[in-house]
Amino acid sequence: MGGQSATGGTTVAGPATARVLAPAKVNLFLRITGRRADGYHLLDSLMVPVDLYDELAFTIQRGGATRITLGCDRPEIPADQRNLVHAAAELLLAESGVTAAVHVELTKRIPAAAGLGGGSSDAAATLLALNRLLEARHSKAQLAQWAARLGADVPFFIYGRPARVGGVGEIVTPAEGWGGIALVVAFPGVGLSTAAIYRQYDAAGVSPHRPEVSLTNPLPATSIAAFAGGKRPAWSMLVNDLEAVAAEAFPELRSLKKMLMQLGAEGALMTGSGSAVFGVWRTRSAAEVAAGAVRERGVWAVAVQTLEISPAAA
Incomplete structure (x- = not known):
């Protein structure tokens, strides 16, 4: 990125920049299928990105000592090594054998600790963006392998x-x-700890579901079967094994689901380990009306649409 000038001096290329949108996700179903010896839970889930985004602006200058800085518009979000964006940048630079000064400005629109994957999406967007900006050319399979270390x-x-x-x-x-x-995604204003919800799940003594199918075989004719092959299910069949224990800890989840159903949702479910809940509508316009009605009741809500591919990964 540097070179010789006409007068014999060394020139240094200017910083590389990029602006990236990192989407939220919802779990259309989530089953717990077991637990490893190290305590990590095994899952079977259908996850879809949605068009609710955090925004990340990257500035990278190669050379010199590695320095990673992060700014965020939300003061309650850590802007140091505790943030997955920082960890992802550090990981990508180390695995690429590159030194660089990296600055990231993070604009948060995805509620934190809501089961919407905002922090994880920000981390993935960082890996993808730095891979492009540094021309590292790591495959997505390699990036995904490193990504598993982060979450x-x-x-x-x-x-x-x-x-x-x-x-x-x-x-x-x-x-x-x-x-x-x-x-419609609705957030009750209070986040839930993923680790705490899984501990409560274990304490409840719930027997994990056996995987109903392998990830590569057709689904049998069960409640999850409607999700096979892109077929739209009867949305009343939505299931999340963590929802019951989360609702015990935070009963407002039941009220929020009931509100969405009363407003016309075909089905409603907690996403991830909570605390956000989503409802399914037939059209985006109907979802917009319902989201407005939820906001009128003093609850954060937004109408979204599921994506075939996120902008960050395209």
């Missing part, structure tokens, strides 16, 4: 497409036909 949802966001996700999040199998579904 269970990060590999999904590397691919950025609707997918059946298994294992502890590292098995990502694309699922076709899940774009264009109109949803």
Whole structure:
């Protein structure tokens, strides 16, 4: 990126910049299928990106000592090594054998600790953006492998497409036909700790579901069967094994689901480990009306649509 000037001096290329949108996700179903010896839970989930975005602006200057700085418009969000954006940048530089000064400005629009994957999406967007800006040319498969070190949802966001996700999040199998579904996402204003919800799940003594199918075989004729092959299910069949224990800890989840159903949702479900809840509508316009009605009741809500591929991963 440097070179010789006409007068014999060394020139240094200017910084590389990029602006990236990092989408939220919802889990259209989530089953717990077991637990590894190390305590990590095994899952079977259909995850889809939606058009609710955080925005990340990157500035990178190669050479010199590595320095990573992060700014965020939300003071409650850590802007240091605790933030997955910082960890992702550090990881990509180290694995690429590159030194650089990296600055990221993060604009948060996805509620935190809501089960919407905002932090994981930001981390994946960072890996993807730095891979391009540094011309590192790592494959998505390689990025996804590194992403698994950062968090269970990060590999999904590397691919950025609707997918059946298994294992502890590292098995990502694309699922076709899940774009264009109109949803209302509602957030009760209080986040839930993923680790705490899983501890409560374990304490409840719930027997994990056996995987109803492998990730590569057709689904049987069960409640989840409607999700096979891109077929739109009877939305009343939406299921999340973590929802019951989350609702015990935070009963407002039940009220929020009831509100969405009363406003006309065909089905409603908590996403991830909560605390956000989504409802399914037939059209985006109907979802917009319902989201407005939720906001009138003093609850954060937004109408979204599921994506066939996220901008960050395209």
